[in-house]
Amino acid sequence: MISTSLTRIRKLIRDVDKSAISDVVLFKLYKRARLEFFGDTLPRVRGAVLPNPPSWRFSRMFEFERWQEEKAVCPFFRDPINHYSCTQPWEVQQLQGIVPTEEGGTFSSSPVDAAFVSCNVLFPHLFPSDLHQLLYAAWQGRSLDLIGKKKLEEEDERWMEREGDNVRYLCLDWPAKQMFLPYPQPTGQSYSGGGGFGVPVYYSLPLLQGTGLIVSVSSIDPEESGGGMVFEICNPLDGFALFFLSIPPSPETVGEEDVWLLRPFRKYVEFRTAALALSIHSEVKNEELEKVYKARYDLGVSIVKDLKRVLKTDIVVKKRGIHEMGSYSGGKLGRPRLPDHYPNPWR
Amino acid sequence: MITELEREVLERIGEDETLPDNFTGEDEVRDAVVDALDEYCMLTRSLRKTLLIPLRGEVNVYVMGAEDTVIGVLGARLKGQKRRLEHVGLETLKRDDPLWLRTRGSPWRYSVLDFTKLLIYPCYGEDVEILEVDVIYVPDAYTEGEFVPEVRGAFQGLIVEGALAFLYLLVPNKLKYAVELYSNFLKRVGGKSEFNGSWVSYMNRIFRETTGK
Numbered sequence: 001m002i003s004t005s006l007t008r009i010r011k012l013i014r015d016v017d018k019s020a021i022s023d024v025v026l027f028k029l030y031k032r033a034r035l036e037f038f039g040d041t042l043p044r045v046r047g048a049v050l051p052n053p054p055s056w057r058f059s060r061m062f063e064f065e066r067w068q069e070e071k072a073v074c075p076f077f078r079d080p081i082n083h084y085s086c087t088q089p090w091e092v093q094q095l096q097g098i099v100p101t102e103e104g105g106t107f108s109s110s111p112v113d114a115a116f117v118s119c120n121v122l123f124p125h126l127f128p129s130d131l132h133q134l135l136y137a138a139w140q141g142r143s144l145d146l147i148g149k150k151k152l153e154e155e156d157e158r159w160m161e162r163e164g165d166n167v168r169y170l171c172l173d174w175p176a177k178q179m180f181l182p183y184p185q186p187t188g189q190s191y192s193g194g195g196g197f198g199v200p201v202y203y204s205l206p207l208l209q210g211t212g213l214i215v216s217v218s219s220i221d222p223e224e225s226g227g228g229m230v231f232e233i234c235n236p237l238d239g240f241a242l243f244f245l246s247i248p249p250s251p252e253t254v255g256e257e258d259v260w261l262l263r264p265f266r267k268y269v270e271f272r273t274a275a276l277a278l279s280i281h282s283e284v285k286n287e288e289l290e291k292v293y294k295a296r297y298d299l300g301v302s303i304v305k306d307l308k309r310v311l312k313t314d315i316v317v318k319k320r321g322i323h324e325m326g327s328y329s330g331g332k333l334g335r336p337r338l339p340d341h342y343p344n345p346w347r
Numbered sequence: 348m349i350t351e352l353e354r355e356v357l358e359r360i361g362e363d364e365t366l367p368d369n370f371t372g373e374d375e376v377r378d379a380v381v382d383a384l385d386e387y388c389m390l391t392r393s394l395r396k397t398l399l400i401p402l403r404g405e406v407n408v409y410v411m412g413a414e415d416t417v418i419g420v421l422g423a424r425l426k427g428q429k430r431r432l433e434h435v436g437l438e439t440l441k442r443d444d445p446l447w448l449r450t451r452g453s454p455w456r457y458s459v460l461d462f463t464k465l466l467i468y469p470c471y472g473e474d475v476e477i478l479e480v481d482v483i484y485v486p487d488a489y490t491e492g493e494f495v496p497e498v499r500g501a502f503q504g505l506i507v508e509g510a511l512a513f514l515y516l517l518v519p520n521k522l523k524y525a526v527e528l529y530s531n532f533l534k535r536v537g538g539k540s541e542f543n544g545s546w547v548s549y550m551n552r553i554f555r556e557t558t559g560k
């Protein structure tokens with residue numbers, strides 16, 4: 001549990017009686033150190049299936065803002081994730097005096113405050129929130145290549161209208177790279193849902209947040225729970241299968257187990273938390289201790305990175321494409337260092 | 348019950364194992380020994396075992412190890428067929444077979460995704476085989492009554508020194524001694540394996556800065 005780690009950190013910073021730093025502050029520092037560790041070492045690769053449909057038909061009440069004198073503009077167009085949808089045909093179902101324009105904007109000829117709109121829009125998919133770097137993507141079992149929006153526009157200027165089940169690319173250049181759009185759009189998919197007043201559209205898309213692992217647990221003991229982790233089986237052929245480097249979210253309370261952080265690595269997060277506490281809080285400030293704990297953390301990061309190299313999972317994502325390092329065939333890294341000649345210290 | 352290593356640590360810090368006064372109990376000593384064992388295993392990669400994974404139909408990815416932490420995969424083979432699998436990366440799988448997720452058959456390749464996940468290609472259509480995976484691992488932290496890793500006598504001193512380095516970090520005015528012990532621990536581990544020597548020099552620099560020597 002995290003509370004055990006916090007107790008150890010308190011011993012490290014000589015604040016066992018909690019006189020200098022409260023539990024809340026220390027927990028915040030722990031979360032920060034934990035994120036730092038995951039960011040520095042990227043020890044987790046996760047698989048997920050996003051079973052959501054690529055296009056979305058929905059009805060939604062929109063609030064209109066008065067624009068110019070007697071016109072209103074639908075705020076939907078200003079949603080960051082929907083800026084591309086301006087070119088999509090809108091079906092205005094129940095809207096007095098509002099007509100779609102060629103540019104895709106919907107304007108009202110008379111001022112109205114709200115309207116009920118039914119539309120069929122291409123939405124980008126949201127990646128799982130813990131995604132740090134995408135390693136592999138497939139649609140219904142077919143591997144996809146990654147492509148930028150600019151390059152796709154160069155190759156096919158009407159790419160947003162293309163439909164078909166021969167999905168080849170995952171277009172990534174969406175805001176903050178948290179979303180993607182398949183090219184071409186798979187056909188025959190629809191979903192009915194709805195949003196409410198004042199709620200950004202993307203908050204009302206829970207189905208887009210895929211969290212299921214592709215796999216189930218299976219080891220010597222098939223019944224093992226893996227320390228509280230829940231694995232569910234998702235069929236990777238059902239939708240978008242992704243493998244990605246993950247920075248998993250931190251537990252919310254100190255009573256929880258940090259299941260994503262492997263036990264032998266926990267002490268490095270503890271050292272980093274201690275170093276942060278010693279550098280920030282004047283009551284426990286101690287440069288000498290801080291330096292030693294920071295060194296222990298850095299050493300831990302080096303150890304984990306080195307282990308990753310031996311695991312042969314080091315993946316360097318270059319500007320275009322994914323390249324892997326650490327093969328047995330020599331190269332810069334050469335053969336991983338395995339202690340074959342080393343005497344076994346275990347009885 | 349106190350272990351042999353814990354007893355030696357208590358002796359080195361001059362504590363009575365039944366009535367320790369500077370430390371609140373066995374937990375701190377045990378934590379320190381476990382930390383030293385963890386670090387020793389990670390640095391030397393000397394502890395190995397074979398995992399048996401029942402392969403399931405339509406499943407490509409398997410989780411390795413429930414309690415122990417796998418830190419390296421030496422190889423994988425199908426137990427029934429006595430055939431080794433070839434290691435590849437995800438990118439190779441994608442290049443050689445863009446539809447690899449749909450392919451079914453007897454596995455002949457594997458890929459290590461991270462410290463916990465192993466991917467096989469292709470997967471079976473049904474449950475038929477056991478996969479043997481040779482791994483390097485760090486044992487789970489031992490607790491009362493559970494399996495305690497037995498360390499050869501020649502290496503006990505090393506583990507004790509590592510544990511003392513962890514323990515003295517918690518004691519006021521013992522920081523320099525703790526750093527010195529840890530530096531020695533790294534040096535001794537480094538002298539016995541293909542250990543990355545730069546870490547020793549890094550800790551030595553910290554040691555010099557903190558002790559002024």
